[in-house]
Amino acid sequence: MTTTEELILQVLQGLPVQVKRDRRIFISVPRNDLIKTVNILSNELNVQHLSTITARDAGSELEILYHFLLNGVVVTIRTTCPKDDPTIDTIVNIFPGAVLYERELNDILGIVPKGHPDLRRLVLPDDWVGGNPLRKDWKPPQESEE
Amino acid sequence: MRGVKLPIGPQHPALKEPENFTITLDGERVVDVDIRIGYTHRGIEKLMESRTYTQNLYLVERICGICSYAHVVNFTQNVEEVLGIQIPKRAEYIRTLFLELERLHSHFLWLVWQVMRSDLIHYLCIRGRTEKSSKISLK
Helix, strand or coil, rough: CHHHHHHHHCCCCCCCEEEECCCEEEEEHHHHHHHHHHHHHHHHHHCCEEEEEEECCCCEEEEEEEEEEEECCCEEEEEEEECCCCCCHHHHHCCCCCHHHHHHHHHHHCCEEEECCCCCCCCCCCCCCCCCCCCCCCCCCCCCCC | CEEEEEECCCCCCCCCCEEEEEEEEEEEEEEEEEEECCCCCCCCHHHHCCCHHHHHHHHCCCCCCCCCCHHHHHHHHHHHHHHHCCCCCHHHEEEEEEEHHHHHHHHHHHHHHCEEEEEEEEHHHHHHHHHHHHHCCCC
């Protein structure tokens, strides 16, 4: 275990932390604690790089993972939101680089980041009306018969 | 000249893929940029959902034209971890060998892009890259 990993575990003491393997640390938090946890990473550990945000449809709920990088150690914050209320607090105020990732979440999984400054589509066409394709219950839009 | 908006793309000779940047200028200073991507979004994640692991190998190789090996090794390692598969030592060596060759290959290409202005170095780099690629064969 490197000194960075030891430092991270020391700062994150008390939070539900999981060490899966070398240089890979997971924290599972409820969505209300997301901003608080991101603030801890930003202020106390001085994390400056958000690698990416990924999300998936986990059946009954949506799972969102924020991957941060600190001295070669990937710290992932895992949080969930229910499908009937797919909202999450935006982290744009802390990590401005999250703007595009959160737009993508909104675009393909229908997760709404509350407080996001600019929620336009990112990857799907502007005139897309077919819903959120990465949801498991998504069906391709039927082609209209001429 | 405040707030001049300068659109670049989606089709532009300097861009390798279609994308659109609307740059807001204040005199000569860039004060804002609006990025629009997704013109060639292929929905690989969605395509992978309906395919088997073996079929996905060929899809993953096509994510990127010049770095096909890194993507497929990444995907394979994930599948191996999920299914608990141990691979033989020989496979590990072959993987490492090809990943390193691809790294060389990519750095050569980067170098080519950096020295586009100098014809001689450009052609030397392209020659080195092509010769290296053509000599790879695994018996």
